[in-house]
Amino acid sequence: MSIAGSPLARKLGAFVALTEKELAVLEGFHQCRQTFDPGVDLVRQGQLGQSAFILADGWVCSYKLLPGGTRQIVDFQVPGDFLGLRSVLFRTSDHNAETMTTVEVSEVSSNDLIDAFATTPRLAMAVLWAASRDEAMVVEHLVDIGRRNALERTAHFLLELGARLKLVGLGTKEGYACPLSQSMLADALGLTGVHINRVLRQLREKGLLTFRTGQVIFDDFERLVKLADFDTAYLDQDGPLLRQ
Amino acid sequence: MSIAGSPLARKLGAFVALTEKELAVLEGFHQCRQTFDPGVDLVRQGQLGQSAFILADGWVCSYKLLPGGTRQIVDFQVPGDFLGLRSVLFRTSDHNAETMTTVEVSEVSSNDLIDAFATTPRLAMAVLWAASRDEAMVVEHLVDIGRRNALERTAHFLLELGARLKLVGLGTKEGYACPLSQSMLADALGLTGVHINRVLRQLREKGLLTFRTGQVIFDDFERLVKLADFDTAYLDQDGPLLRQ
DNA sequence: CTGACGAATTGATCTGAGTCAGTTTTCGGA
């Protein structure tokens, strides 16, 4: 696959039409391809001078640890996503990132990234632009946790994850492959594992959604969207705002 | 005050050392100064082709409405903050923004902003970079709501707001002026107005913090930080990553 | 000074989600 056709290039191209030169710099990011096992920390809270990563395959989750031993999962990264960007921009990381599956990434050193941003600022813009879209997802997540009950919250979150995977060709209206365990889902939604289990049973018994090891199946997409008050439009974007 | 000394220029300068030309473009943003009364919507959910605003004075809050009539406040904007950026980047807004006080803003039209981004990409970078820092705050907010109980959550949130205001010279370790009503605080923290009232009483009775109309007073900063598990370091940043 | 309206405050009661303490299922490795 040419770099121009990679998930990342496709994503960035949605914001800024990239020139040959910019694509070449992007290509340079992919020098250092690596594979990691599940359960490895790629980014650690408080650590200095870390690299960023571009996720080519597999899933990663970003989370914060709390003193009580609990954690809050803030976001999941799927293929095509950048990760550890903030830990480069601010020189120190404010969160952890852990591989959930076997993962393939391109590691981009802090210096390379900053150099690239300095020489091809339009590319920098595209990357930060994409980060800004990811923020929209974190905001939706915030609303889930703040103002939706466990049932709506779970439904909404799994729909959103599906919408996001559809963008990179990894999901459909029928469902998607999902390596989350129930307790990870709990940590993402601010619930306990026990309660998530009961909520998933309810969703199953109501014929709305089946969450099984490695697979999310939308049994009744329409009713699910209605229950969760899910807005299907907010991820759309019709063309780059900045032309070459 | 020269443009180079404005809160926004100061903030952006922390990321990217701005050139004369870039400062001039920033200056251009301030052509269209306006004043709004409290309770006015600056940005409306779902509206197309909106302007962005630079907040010069007063407070604004960004929130999402839910079908049940409840709302979740996602963030507050204080002087020096950009707002409505995402509604320009994505052509349509995913949230509302309402003035909380009398407010002074500079309106920057969608087209002017995109043109400026195209001609001075380093400035664009600085703006998006600042947006990325704001996201760190939304993440902290997410953790508050997901994994802290009402007391810790309220304490943590008010400490964070204080830290942020200190950056723009509007707060100290003693406290800060704060135009939030109890029910706004409730909408931000995912609680009810009734419960926030009880929590604020507890904080007052424990001699930790006093929240009164228009004023937050830290009665015992140290103990408050400890209760809330507040990290005082995460807002620090020592110099621009990109030089002129 | 007075009425009125919104914000703050309080008490009583209810309930969604947490906690505790298991049992059962799944699945990879010997």
Place this chain on the structure above:
DNA sequence: TCCGAAAACTGACTCAGATCAATTCGTCAG
């Protein structure tokens, strides 16, 4: 094919925070 560990599942009980229903306070217009 059997074993052990982790994940999924379940029931009984508790509690933090919601809900409901007043009352009080503050402030601004008349």
